[in-house]
Amino acid sequence: MDRSRSILTPRSLSPVPEEEGRDEENVRDVKSQIEELTTEAETESETDNDLPLEISVHGVKAKVYLNCADVDIVPTRYLEKADRSPLLKRTPWIFRAVANGRSVNISKWSKVDIRYRGVFKTLKKAPSFNGLFGSYTTNVATFSATEDHEGESFTGQMSSDSRPSSDSGSFSSFSSSKRSSSSKANFEDALKAQGQAVYALLDEVLMMLKIKREAESHREVFFLKPRLLTCQPEYWTGYRQKHRDGPFTAGSVSLDYEPDRGTPRATSDPTLSLKKALEGEFKLLLAQLLVNVHRLGPKGDKIPDQEAFLIALHGSKLHILRGIFPGQKTSKLWSGRHNPNTSDMDRSTHNLFSNIGDNSSKNGIGGSESRFYNRTNLERFMEQVEWNQLAHPENEIHPRSFQIFGSREYDLWLKWEFAAAVKMLAGLIMYLMSGQARCGVLQYEFERYPYDEGLEPESDVGDDADVTPTEKIAMEQQEVEEEEERLKRSEKERQEEEQARLSEFEAIKGSVKDKIGGLADGLRQPWWDWVWEDKGAEAPKDEDEMIVGGPH
Known part of the structure; x- marks a missing residue:
């Protein structure tokens, strides 16, 4: 059973096959x-130029702020x-x-x-x-x-x-x-x-x-x-x-x-x-x-x-x-009323204050004020303030209206x-x-x-204290470029070797062609030029005796 849960909502799909022919008239x-x-x-779209844009879906409205x-x-x-x-x-x-x-x-x-x-x-x-x-x-x-x-x-x-x-008339129509x-x-x-x-x-x-x-x-x-x-x-x-x-x-x-x-x-x-x-x-x-x-x-x-x-x-x-989507509005939208649960009114705020002691002890900070005013807790506190400003704008209290950025x-x-x-x-x-x-x-x-x-760990702190993240990225980029250069040289050498083999093959092919051509020229000579002619005298008799099994 698939236990995965959807978090975001985007819309896009499968790749498109390449098309070679395209008609301009089409x-x-x-x-x-x-x-x-x-x-x-x-x-x-004539009325869409005012900001924020107000949209409505089945009675639920939203104010949309663009280019935020x-x-x-x-x-x-x-x-x-x-x-x-x-x-x-x-x-x-x-x-x-x-x-x-x-x-x-x-x-x-x-x-x-x-x-x-x-x-x-x-x-x-x-x-x-x-x-x-x-x-x-x-x-x-x-x-x-x-x-x-x-x-x-x-x-x-x-x-x-x-x-x-088959029918030009029907094709035209x-x-x-x-x-x-x-x-x-x-x-x-x-x-x-x-x-x-x-x-x-x-x-x-x-x-x-x-x-x-x-x-x-x-x-x-x-x-x-x-x-x-x-x-x-x-x-x-x-x-x-x-x-x-x-x-x-x-x-x-x-x-x-x-x-x-x-x-x-x-x-x-x-x-x-x-x-x-x-x-x-x-x-x-x-x-x-x-x-x-x-x-x-x-x-x-x-x-x-x-x-x-x-x-x-x-x-x-x-x-x-x-x-x-503030809970106050969605609760009223669902049930007509909102009764906030003090123990779970805002889970992020609960996590903020529940982790103060742990974070302060890990950071070596003592005292209640020091524990609260460390960097992490201040950032979380400011995020909560920003959320409250986004979720509860002064100019919008209607329970069926939300904010979209x-x-x-x-x-x-x-x-x-x-x-x-x-x-x-x-x-x-x-x-x-x-x-x-x-x-x-x-x-x-x-x-x-x-x-x-x-x-x-902070993303800007490297594993090796002697190498900064910037230096590490530069080294990786240099390795990539060196590998690309090596592949480029290898490809060039391969092409040169291929070209040399091709040239050698063409040379051998041309040499064989010349030999075959010379033979063809010889075959075009009269047949009697190829007949062996004995211009000398007949062999002496003493030579006949040298032939094995010859006449005596």
């Missing part, structure tokens, strides 16, 4: 269809830890010489440094969309029909239906519908690559971080793992108010175990308006809230504070949403934005695995298997 046909739909989307600071999505402490981690110290191969990865020939990727290769190979197959909410507008459906720097068409361009027809259906199918396949790119990126980051926590014993650990999973999750908007009309997910970031015991989301509509996109993402956040609350199993009037995260990809633009959009093809996206994902993963995140699935596990962050 592309223009698809582009014209998209432009018509875009016009409709623009009329719907990173610290509004992930607490500062974990962003700093991510910034110090080795994950961000080495530049991916694609960004070594350029800042925009679109101009790089991915087929020549290094055979040594293969980090993120699968991400960009899949991302190249995704459609070329504009940003979803770059300027709080919704001109998001520009479908690219241009060519890339390698002379190959983007996957967004559609291949033509070139099957022959149905060719338009064939192109339309083929274009739609290929475009849907291209959209699936967005989810696969999110999956590949999460898999790379999680594999390099290698964050695991002990469970029942040191032989059993739990960790986060991305999964490809297509489903339409259920969410609730009140007591017995169940709905299943949200977008389909493409995957999930789940809790897994060894030994065996964030869901990503991607754009699937070429003319998706900002408001419509946010409504769908709000439904997925509500579905994640339901999973977390169900795992904790609290009473309907004692639901604790919760948060949910969603990773979304629009073309090559990635953003992260953080939904804030969205990061800015990160273009994964650009060097610095890709690094910023990786930093956000790494910080988010560190936050989720710290035991401080208000996600019910994780809270349940960390309550069973407590984890103390004070025992975790």
Whole structure:
């Protein structure tokens, strides 16, 4: 039985097969269809320019703040830890010489440094969309029909239906519908690559971080793992108010175990308006809230504070949403009242004060004030203050209204934005695995298997006191470059040897050809030139006597 639990909600999917032939007329046909739909989307987006954007799902409202600071999505402490981690110290191969990865020939990727290769190979197959909410507008459906720097068409361009027809008249009458259906199918396949790119990126980051926590014993650990999973999750908007009309997910970031015991989301509509996109993402956040609350199993009037995260990809633009769900509001939404449980009103605050004595004794600090004002406890206290500010804004007390904070959009093809996206994902993963995140699935596990962050070594402290992390990363990078240079020399020597063998073979082939040619020239001489002529006199008789068995 699979005991993994979903933590995040993203949507993206399987890789797209390479397409060699693409018809320009077919592309223009698809582009014209998209432009018509875009016009409709623009009329719907005229009221989307005001912030915060208000969206409503079956009577439950949310105020969405876009392009928020990173610290509004992930607490500062974990962003700093991510910034110090080795994950961000080495530049991916694609960004070594350029800042925009679109101009790089991915087929020549290094055979040594293969980090993120699968991400960009899949991302190249995704459609070329504009940003979803770059300027709080919704001109998001520009479908690219241009060519890339390698002379190959983007996957967004559609291949033509070139099957022959016995009747030219019938082919002419149905060719338009064939192109339309083929274009739609290929475009849907291209959209699936967005989810696969999110999956590949999460898999790379999680594999390099290698964050695991002990469970029942040191032989059993739990960790986060991305999964490809297509489903339409259920969410609730009140007591017995169940709905299943949200977008389909493409995957999930789940809790897994060894030994065996964030869901990503991607754009699937070429003319998706900002408001419509946010409504769908709000439904997925509500579905994640339901999973977390169900795992904790609290009473309907004692639901604790919760948060949910969603990773979304629009073309090559990635953003992260953080939904804030105060227990006071969700309890009233579920049962009509809120009776906070003083012993479990806020699990993170409880963990903060319960660990003060342990942390202070480990840090060698004495006195009640010293124990409280050490760095770790102050950081946790400030995180609690920030949470209270996010969860209980002064201008919003309605129980059916929540807060959603969205990061800015990160273009994964650009060097610095890709690094910023990786930093956000790494910080988010560190936050989720710290035991401080208000996600019910994780809270349940960390309550069973407590984890103390004070025992975790700082990511900027190396194992060897004589080697700093920066020097260690530089040494690793130098080793990678030396290995690449060695492989390059080996490949060059192999090609030179191959060329030498080919030249030698050609020389031998030419020599044999010359010999055969000379023989052919000789065969063309008259036959009598080849007959042996005895111009001398007959052999003397004494020579006949020398012949064995000859006449006497």
